[in-house]
Amino acid sequence: MKRLLMVAGLVACLGLPAQAEVLRSEREDFRVRVLSEGLVHPWALAFLPDGRMLVSERPGRLRLLAADGRLDPRPVAGVPAVAASGQGGLLDVVLHPDFAANGWIYLSYAAAGEGGVGTEVVRGRWVSDAAGHRLEDLRVIYRQRPKSSGGQHFGSRLVFDRDGFLHISQRDRGTMARAQQLDDLAGKQVRLHDDGRVPADNPWRGVAGAHPEIFSVGHRNIQGAALHPVSGALWTHEHGPQGGDEINIVRKGRNYGWPVITYGVNYVIGTKIGVGTHREGLEQPLYQWTPSIAPSGMAFYVGERFPAWRGNLFVGALKYQMLVRLELDGERVVHEERLLSGREGRIRDVRQGPDGLIYLLTDAPDGKLLRLEPTR
Structure with a gap:
């Protein structure tokens, strides 16, 4: 015991990190490292090929972190002005699939313009040299139309699929009916080429009055998106109202029902929304949470560090x-386990790192980047 106390005192005096507590899940033991x-x-995390990381902060800053988590005090320059109000601000950040060759980085954010505020996506070229870190050659490749007032439900997650198309999640901006209107980009999943051009086979391209960018309709509030590691299908999750958070596979031309069908109810008064939970021709979720968990961030784990x-x-x-x-089990969720409940704060983003570990961002004025590590 005396020896243990001496070691603990030495660790404290030298400022060495204490060994994190071992946490046990049903299949793996792990520690959480800050x-x-x-x-x-912080809203989103992306990994650069050299091991450094980019983190978006909702007020409008893009931050660079070393592989060990050390934060560069200088925000990345060249980020466009954002409308940082309510749920709006700087949102997702992703690298182009061929980033090593072209250096393109994509940001989604809330932006002010004619009619109010809406989600936009900008592409910029990453430059990191002795003068600092910055985005150059910026070009807005997508603007949600129409813009509107209010500070809620902007989205937005960005995912490149295996064919190189960029998928952009849109929220309904707090107005339910917009999710079903083809002349309105709110409440839609959008698919574009990497430079913003509309693919020739988008399902509503050529339909009178419809925005050609639309890939699927009837979404309320998507805050997580990831490609399935085997099928390559785009999986998303979205907030329901009071209950009815959903996981969906987003497929071309499908209608995911909001606000015609939902497993949630109106806030406070608890009344039914739409026609109920089912209607012919509208997609059912793969999985839903009632009561709501307010999902944000999503990743399939395919690494070697946590084999189970x-x-x-x-x-x-x-x-x-x-x-x-x-x-x-295929496209069915067969078991759920809840980890870290109440321990680390609101989990905003989830990513698997190139090292096979799981990284988390916590949503707070003093937010953290966490890493889950195996005990062996």
Whole structure:
């Protein structure tokens, strides 16, 4: 005991990190390491090929972190002005699939313009040299139309599919009916070429009055998106109202029902929304949470560091401050486990790193970058 106390005292005196507590899940034991603190409402995480990381902060800053989590005090220059109000601000950040050759980085964000505020996507070329870190050659490749007032439901997650198309999630901006209107981009999943051009086979291209960018309709509030590691299908999750958070596979030309069908109800008064939970021609979710967990961030785990978790889907949750682990059988969720409940704060983003570990961002004025590590 005396020796243990001496070692503990030496660790404290030298400022060495204490060994994190071992946490036990049903299939893996792990520790949570805090890599970085002091992030202001971090929203999304992306890994650069050299091991460094980019983190978007909702107030409008893009931050660069070393592989060990050390935060560069200088924000990345060249980020466009954002409308940082309510749920709006700087949102997702992703690298082009051929980033090593072209250096393109994509940002989604809320932007002000004619008629109010709406989701936009910009592409910029990454430059990191002795003068600093910046985005150059910026070009807005997508603007949600029409813009509108209000500070809620902007989205937005960005995912490149295996054919190189860019998928952009849109929220309904707080007005339910917009999700079903083809002359309105709110409440839609959008698919574009990497430079913003509309693909020739988008399902509503050529339909009178419809926006050709639309890939699917009837979405309320998508905050997580990831490609299935085997099928390549785009899986998403979205917030329901009071209940009815959903996981869906987003397919071309499908209607996901909001607000005609939902497993949720109106806030406070608890009354039914639409016609109920089913209607012919409208998609059913693969999985739903009632009561709501407020999902945000999503990643399939395919690494080697947690072998018993391979093939599982991980979803962050703002409510209950937890990480949800889902076991799958094809396109069915067969088991759910809830991890970290109430321990680390609101989980905003979930990513698997190139090292095979799981990284999390917590949504707070003093947000953190966390890493889940195996105990062996």
